[in-house]
Amino acid sequence: MANQKILRRLENFDPELSKILKNALQRQISTLSLIPTDSAASPFSAYLKGSALGNDFIDYRSAEHHSSLERIAVKRACELFNAEHAFVRLGNPAAANRVVFQTFAKPNDTIMSFNLRKREYCTGEQMQYDFIKFSLEPETFRLNFDKLRSLALICEPKIIIFSPVNYPKTIDYSALRKIADAVGAILWIDIGQNAGLVATKKIPSPVKFADVVTFAANDALHGPQTGIILCKKKFAAALDQKIIDTGHASLKKNVLAALAVTFAEASCEAYEDYSEQVIDNARALENGLKRAGAKIICSPTENHLVIVRADNAKVVADKLAQANLLVKSEIFMTSDEKISYPVLRLSTLDPTTRSLKEKDLSRVGETIGKFLISAQDSTAIQTVGKVIRKMVENQPLFSDEWLPDAEAAQDVDSDLLMTAMVHWRL
Numbered sequence: 001m002a003n004q005k006i007l008r009r010l011e012n013f014d015p016e017l018s019k020i021l022k023n024a025l026q027r028q029i030s031t032l033s034l035i036p037t038d039s040a041a042s043p044f045s046a047y048l049k050g051s052a053l054g055n056d057f058i059d060y061r062s063a064e065h066h067s068s069l070e071r072i073a074v075k076r077a078c079e080l081f082n083a084e085h086a087f088v089r090l091g092n093p094a095a096a097n098r099v100v101f102q103t104f105a106k107p108n109d110t111i112m113s114f115n116l117r118k119r120e121y122c123t124g125e126q127m128q129y130d131f132i133k134f135s136l137e138p139e140t141f142r143l144n145f146d147k148l149r150s151l152a153l154i155c156e157p158k159i160i161i162f163s164p165v166n167y168p169k170t171i172d173y174s175a176l177r178k179i180a181d182a183v184g185a186i187l188w189i190d191i192g193q194n195a196g197l198v199a200t201k202k203i204p205s206p207v208k209f210a211d212v213v214t215f216a217a218n219d220a221l222h223g224p225q226t227g228i229i230l231c232k233k234k235f236a237a238a239l240d241q242k243i244i245d246t247g248h249a250s251l252k253k254n255v256l257a258a259l260a261v262t263f264a265e266a267s268c269e270a271y272e273d274y275s276e277q278v279i280d281n282a283r284a285l286e287n288g289l290k291r292a293g294a295k296i297i298c299s300p301t302e303n304h305l306v307i308v309r310a311d312n313a314k315v316v317a318d319k320l321a322q323a324n325l326l327v328k329s330e331i332f333m334t335s336d337e338k339i340s341y342p343v344l345r346l347s348t349l350d351p352t353t354r355s356l357k358e359k360d361l362s363r364v365g366e367t368i369g370k371f372l373i374s375a376q377d378s379t380a381i382q383t384v385g386k387v388i389r390k391m392v393e394n395q396p397l398f399s400d401e402w403l404p405d406a407e408a409a410q411d412v413d414s415d416l417l418m419t420a421m422v423h424w425r426l
Contacts, residue, residue, distance in 0.1 A: 028397055032354075032364070032388050033326040034285075036165070036193040036305065036347035040354075040397040042222040042265055045258040049224050054254035069256040076263035080199050081207050083230040087239060088259050089248050093216045096227030097121040097190075100212055101159075103235070103242045104186045105129055109158040112151065115333050117163035117190070132157065136167070138334035141298045145175045147335075152183045162206075163190035166332060166345060168282075168298050168305035173209040180211075188212045193349060194303055195228075196220030199266045200275040203303050211235060220278075220304070220349050222398070223262030224255050268404040274352060278304045281348035284358035288365020294372055297332055297343060306346040306365075307332060310372060313342035319376055320368070323385035324392075327368070344368070355399035360391055 011018040028040075041049075053069075070088060077086035090096045098121055105111065110130045113119060119131045132155050137144050152160065160180050164171060173189065180187035189206040195215040197203045207213055213230040217223035231239055251259075265271050279302075286296055286306045295309035310316050313329035320327055328345040346368075348361055356364075367387045374380040 030389065030392065031324045031326060032356075032392050033350045034346040034348070034364070035326050035328045036345065036349060037216075037219050038326065038347075039219055039222060039350045041218065041224070041258075042262065043398060043403065044261045044265060045223050048261055049254050049258040051254055051257065053257050054252055056253045067250070067253055067256065069253050069260060070250065073256050073260040073263065076260055076267070077228060077230065080263050080267055081205065081213070081230055083207050083213070084233040085231050085236040087229040087231070087243060088217075088226065088256065089243060089250050090227040090229065091248070091251065092225060093214065093227040094121055095246075095248060096214050096229050098127065099239065099242050099246060099248070100188060100214065100229065101127055101129070102246070103239050104188075104212075105158045110155050111159050111161065112155065112157040112185070113161040114163055115166070117165070118161050135333050135335040138336045138339040141334075142169070143171075143175075144335070145172070145179065148176075149179045149182060152179050152185065156183050157185045159186045159188055161188045161190070163192060164194070165190075165192045166305070166307065166330065166343075168301040168303050168307060170204050170302050171206070173204065173206040177209040186211045188214070190214045192216070193219045193347060196266060196271070196349075197275050197278065197303055200272045202275045202279055212239075217259055217262055221262050221266055222353070222402075224258040226251065226255060226259060265404060270402050270404050274402045277357070278348050278352045280358055281352050281356065281361040282306055285346060285348055285361040285365040288362035288367075289369045290365075291362075292366045292369020292373070294365075294369035297341065304347050304349050306348075308344040308346060308368070308372075309341055310344050311342060313344055316344065316372065316376065319381055320371065320384060323381045324388050325364075325368075325384055353398055353402065354392065354395040355401060356391070356395065363387065363391070 073088045074086045077083065077088060090099065097118055101122060107126060107128050108130060110132060112132045112134055115135050116131055116133045122129055132151070134148050134151060136142060160176065162171070162176055177187055187210045189210040191198050191206065191213060192215055194203060197220065198205045199221070207230055211232050212235065215228055217226045217228055229239060282301045282304050286299060286301050289296060289306065289308055297307040297309060317327050317329040330343055330345050332341040332343045334340060351361060367384055371380055371384055
């Protein structure tokens with residue numbers, strides 16, 4: 001049944017839900033999001049997730065008999081990230097995080113974590129750990145590896161976690177590896193929204209240095225909302241057993257298919273072009289902010305992030321939302337507990353997905369910068385709103401330019417399509 005016919009029937013059958021759907025679509029079309037976790041799913045991924053594969057049965061009692069779709073997704077994840085092993089069975093990043101904790105740490109173990117990342121997932125008596133914070137130096141906004149090594153030698157952590165979701169600079173992962181080895185710790189890197197840039201080698205990869213790497217398949221990769229774990233082969237059996245013990249036997253075949261095509265897309269030239277544009281757009285956004293007098297932390301950016309000082313960041317974010325411009329307000333921490341900064345954490349992932357280019361992001365940067373030094377009243381909000389409306393009114397949620405062409409799609413996805421044909425009995 002054609003999509004339009006389904007939508008008409010849905011509107012007649014359930015006008016309440018139909019209204020919610022229409023409002024969500026209109027809101028997304030008319031809003032520009034610079035929030036790092038916001039980015040539309042690929043049409044290929046979205047189609048497969050809603051496909052007939054969702055009707056197929058999986059025998060959850062037999063976790064060792066993974067479907068061919070899971071094997072395809074695992075193989076592609078390993079190839080894309082040059083990883084020794086991958087797990088794709090976890091329904092969300094929170095589940096992936098808890099599996100890693102429960103595999104490598106016992107209650108009351110010491111965990112060294114960058115800005116205490118991941119502590120929020122440790123709930124219940126079996127996940128009570130002693131978290132030790134490390135962070136950037138306030139003078140340089142860099143890690144002091146000598147200081148970090150000394151801290152590790154003192155507290156002897158079981159796990160060292162680095163999750164640079166607030167950091168727009170490249171990281172010396174080999175230095176972190178040496179520190180982990182010095183104290184016998186597991187090195188866990190969460191690449192978060194940097195996953196796409198790592199996959200396309202636009203920024204350094206931690207995979208060969210880390211024991212475990214985690215990330216979400218949505219955000220930058222435009223896939224379904226699932227959690228991915230990459231690991232060294234020697235840890236595969238332990239992680240696999242913990243995944244099974246915690247009830248994550250498998251995902252439905254439609255989600256596995258969506259994952260498989262996501263990894264295939266990320267290996268295509270179109271996605272490499274997208275990643276390059278993400279970084280170009282981030283530089284343009286930063287330059288626009290600077291021209292308007294905004295203060296940037298960790299400039300120049302080397303990935304998709306731009307960190308902007310804003311003394312009243314939460315208030316600014318709320319006011320910009322009224323102008324249909326979404327930004328993330330946070331506290332930028334340092335190793336000195338007395339020094340931290342309220343900031344706006346801006347990302348070019350979603351604007352690039354919608355096909356905005358450097359001139360657009362430069363204009364967005366100037367608009368935000370001017371708003372920061374304005375009275376931030378209703379007139380200033382309306383001014384921002386006019387700019388945003390004009391910029392996004394004709395932009396798709398996912399631009400066709402980032403879809404692989406037919407020949408590339410046929411080359412990379414013939415095994416997936418053959419599997420789908422079997423399941424659909426075509």
